[in-house]
Structure formats: structure tokens, C-alpha cells
Amino acid sequence: MASVEIFGVLPSTYTRTVVMACEEKGVDYKLTPAPPHSPRAAAISPVGRIPGIRHGDFELCESNAIALYLDRVFPGPKLIPDDARIGALTEQWISMVNTPMDQALVRTYLFSYIFPKTADGKPDRAAIDGVLPTVMQQLEVLDKAVAKTGYLAGDSYTFADINLMSILGYLTKLPESGPAIAKTKHLSAYYERNAARPSFKNTVPPPPSEEERG
Ligand SMILES: N[C@@H](CCC(=O)N[C@@H](CS)C(=O)NCC(=O)O)C(=O)O
Known part of the structure; x- marks a missing residue:
């Protein structure tokens, strides 16, 4: 068992x-x-x-x-590392991704594609266009966040990265966020590297x- x-x-x-x-x-x-x-x-x-x-x-x-x-x-x-600062930074990024970013990136942007509330069932263009500036701004924040070490907190793969990778798995495939991520300086390499981890590949x-x- x-x-x-x-x-x-x-x-x-x-x-x-x-x-x-x-x-x-x-x-x-x-x-x-x-x-x-x-x-x-x-x-x-x-x-x-x-x-x-x-x-x-x-x-x-x-x-x-x-x-x-x-x-x-x-x-x-x-x-979630034991080190006081790295552990706290891990929690910081979990909170940030799970509150404002989850709201814009997942609940609004992604859901407007996969669960649109439109009468014809097509992607909700108005909602997508409305949230796009926030999506782009949040991707910039994330790009900067992984620039230094290649991780969100410290120099190892933590639950903050796992949490973000789960969302990036969708965003890399959507028409606006996909190309935007591909153009980033650091986030795109971060995604590719972590998408090669068995934990990601085994859970698609x-x-x-x-x-x-x-
Ligand atoms: N804070 C919760 C969020 C869990 C959550 O929102 N799960 C979604 C599926 S991804 C859900 O159950 N949604 C149903 C609802 O919003 O009522 C966690 O970290 O586990």
C-alpha cells in the first residue's frame, strides 16, 4: 500500500x-x-x-x-529549506504566486481559455485582453526573480519552484504567454531546465x- x-x-x-x-x-x-x-x-x-x-x-x-x-x-x-532566510523566501514566493499571480495567471487568463463563460464556449477574448497587461507584468517579475540563481529561493529547487512550474506548464502553451515566456531572458531557461526533471515529466x-x- x-x-x-x-x-x-x-x-x-x-x-x-x-x-x-x-x-x-x-x-x-x-x-x-x-x-x-x-x-x-x-x-x-x-x-x-x-x-x-x-x-x-x-x-x-x-x-x-x-x-x-x-x-x-x-x-x-x-x-521548504530549514535556513531561516531561504525558507522564508520560499514561503514568500509560494504566497505571491498563490495569491495575486494565481488570480491573474490561472483564474482569469488560463480559465478564459479552458473554462470560458462565453455563450458560444469560445475563449473569453474580453477577459483575456483585460488581464494581459497584468500577465505580462507578472512574467517580468518572475523573470527577474529567477535571474540570480536560477531558482526562486536560494540555490536549490524548492516547493516555490514546484508551485510555479505547475502554472508555467499551462502558460508556456497559451498564445500570448507562450511567446512572451520564450522571449524572457531567464524564465524560459528556468522552465526548460525544470521541465526536464522527472517530477515534472511524470506528472504531465x-x-x-x-x-x-x-
Ligand atoms: N489554497 C489551496 C487552493 C486549492 C485550490 O484552489 N484547488 C482548486 C483546484 S486547482 C480547487 O479545488 N478549486 C475548487 C474551488 O475553487 O471551489 C491549496 O493550496 O491547496
Whole structure:
């Protein structure tokens, strides 16, 4: 039996981060499909969000809390380094990506393509055009952030990078953000290098279905 059972679906960026975290640490895991608000998701997350995990008799939701737990329970490379400054910088980038950036890059830009609310089901052009300046500005911020060491925090691959890679996996394929990332000085090399990691290659999601909408 797998040590950690993950409830979620791979097209969910947050679920993928937890699966990648297990891969990076060498934790034996099993992914049990559970869309948001399904009974399994709701049994672990009080707000029905994914991912959730079960480890023995312990259940936990929220990707960042799960990463912290995996670090404290399992050996393997640290997802959130112990060093005070590097650990805090890791948390800083997780928060920044998960709040303003997730809102613009994922909930608005990506979702306007994959889950448009338009009458004809076509990408929501108005929403895309409206958020594009913010998308471009955030990509510039990220380009600068990885310029120095090739990582978001310190000089190793942390949960902050895992968290961002999950989103870049989508953005590199969209018509405006893809070419914009390709033109960046540092972010494009960062993406290519980290996309070659087994944890990324082993977790490429299938296209999301409507019920997996986050
Ligand atoms: N803060 C949560 C966010 C999880 C989250 O938003 N997951 C999405 C799927 S990627 C979801 O369950 N969405 C359903 C909803 O927004 O109600 C985490 O870090 O795990």
C-alpha cells in the first residue's frame, strides 16, 4: 500500500504540486482521482478544494501545509529549506504566486481559455485582453526573480519552484504567454531546465474536463 494517498486530479495546478513534491522527495504515493467538491475532496477540505492527502490516520488539505508535512515526516530533499532566510523566501514566493499571480495567471487568463463563460464556449477574448497587461507584468517579475540563481529561493529547487512550474506548464502553451515566456531572458531557461526533471515529466496532466474546473 502506498504511504501517502493524494486526492485530486492532475490538471489541477495545486494537486500537481503535491504529486511533484512526493516525486521530488521519493515518497511512495498513490493519486486517487477526486474533482473539487466531490465527496472525497469535501471529506478532507472543509471547502471542498483539492488536493488533500491521507497518511495513515492523518488527513490534510492545502498544498503548502502538505509540503510542510511531507518535509517533516519524510527524508529526501527539503521542499521548504530549514535556513531561516531561504525558507522564508520560499514561503514568500509560494504566497505571491498563490495569491495575486494565481488570480491573474490561472483564474482569469488560463480559465478564459479552458473554462470560458462565453455563450458560444469560445475563449473569453474580453477577459483575456483585460488581464494581459497584468500577465505580462507578472512574467517580468518572475523573470527577474529567477535571474540570480536560477531558482526562486536560494540555490536549490524548492516547493516555490514546484508551485510555479505547475502554472508555467499551462502558460508556456497559451498564445500570448507562450511567446512572451520564450522571449524572457531567464524564465524560459528556468522552465526548460525544470521541465526536464522527472517530477515534472511524470506528472504531465491530461486536458482538464469541465467537472475538474477549479
Ligand atoms: N489554497 C489551496 C487552493 C486549492 C485550490 O484552489 N484547488 C482548486 C483546484 S486547482 C480547487 O479545488 N478549486 C475548487 C474551488 O475553487 O471551489 C491549496 O493550496 O491547496
